Amino acid sequence: MDDKTAEFSTPFERLQAWLAEAEQTEPNDPTAVALATCTLGGFPSLRMVLMKGCDESGIVFYTNLESRKGRELAENPNAAMLFHWKSLRRQVRIEGAVEPVSSQEADNYFASRPRSSRIGAWASKQSREMAGRFEFEAAIAQYTAKFGVGDVPRPDCWSGFRLKPAYFEFWRDRKFRLHERVTFARQQQGKLWTVSELYP
Ligand SMILES: Cc1cc2nc3c(=O)[nH]c(=O)nc-3n(C[C@H](O)[C@H](O)[C@H](O)COP(=O)(O)O)c2cc1C
Structure with missing residues (x-):
């Protein structure tokens, strides 16, 4: 239990530390x-996405x-996330409800993407x-021509979500499958977390 509570006071700090190692x-x-x-x-x-803020x-x-x-x-804002870093032999499970990010936040991130990604x-x-790849390529050509050398604004149908975690589980590989599992459960929407350990 080296980093259960002493080193990381919140699960976000722990996640950021594990991300930095990954x-x-x-x-x-x-x-x-x-x-x-x-x-x-x-x-x-279930599908993969890229985390763009934590x-x-x-x-x-x-x-x-x-x-x-x-x-x-x-229709249902409840979601779950799973990071798995093979190189570290670690996983993090996260559960909570999502909220849309603000238009300004989505605009800022969209503007940082390469032009081809924006198109x-x-x-x-x-x-x-889609009927075939040609249909997609035709749409790319059409929007490339439409925007010319000007700005490529964010489409209304493209934005982000922020998952507000209510629960984290940090799993770490240990010898002989005696793994470590540390959970953080949010206390009534507050900033305090109940920390527990689970059998592997
Ligand atoms: C490593 C990886 C990262 C991905 N990142 C994103 C992402 O950030 N946003 C996204 O919409 N799709 C991303 N995708 C594609 C999704 O996994 C998925 O194919 C797509 O979003 C459609 O999912 P849906 O039909 O369930 O909405 C990524 C795929 C991989 C393999």
């Missing part, structure tokens, strides 16, 4: 995180709001069926 050791995408959403009818779905206010990712995940989060956000009807 940045040194992972071959690519240390911020890649699996995101689980769920329909109101109880059918879950502090006490929550964990931010960006996507197309009309995608499957976007539609599921619109791609206009051309991709994410998660909807």
Whole structure:
């Protein structure tokens, strides 16, 4: 229990420390995180996204709001995330409800993306069926021509969410599968966390 409470007073500090280590050791995408959403009818779905912000206010990712995940989060904001860093033999589970980021925050992040990615956000009807790759390439050509050398604004259907964690579990590999599991459960929407350990 070396870093259960003494070294990290909040789960965010611990997550940031583990992320910093993963940045040194992972071959690519240390911020890649699996995101689980769920329909109101109880059918879950799962995919990877890139985490673009992590502090006490929550964990931010960006996507197309009309995608499957976007539609599921619109009907049910409860979500779960899972980081797994093979190089560190660690995982972090996070659960909570999402909130949309502000338009200003989404604009700022969108503006930081490469121009081709911004055009791609206009051309991709994410998660909807396309007749073929040619249809997508035609849309990319159309938006490339439309925006010319001018600014590429953020499409209304492209924005971000902030997952507000209510629960974290930090899992760390130990010899003979005697792993370490430390959980942080938020106390009634407050800033205090109940720290526990689980059997592996
Ligand atoms: C490593 C990795 C990172 C990804 N990051 C994102 C992301 O940040 N946002 C996003 O919308 N899709 C991202 N994707 C694609 C999604 O996994 C997924 O294919 C897409 O968002 C459509 O998901 P949906 O149909 O469930 O909405 C990423 C995929 C991988 C493998």
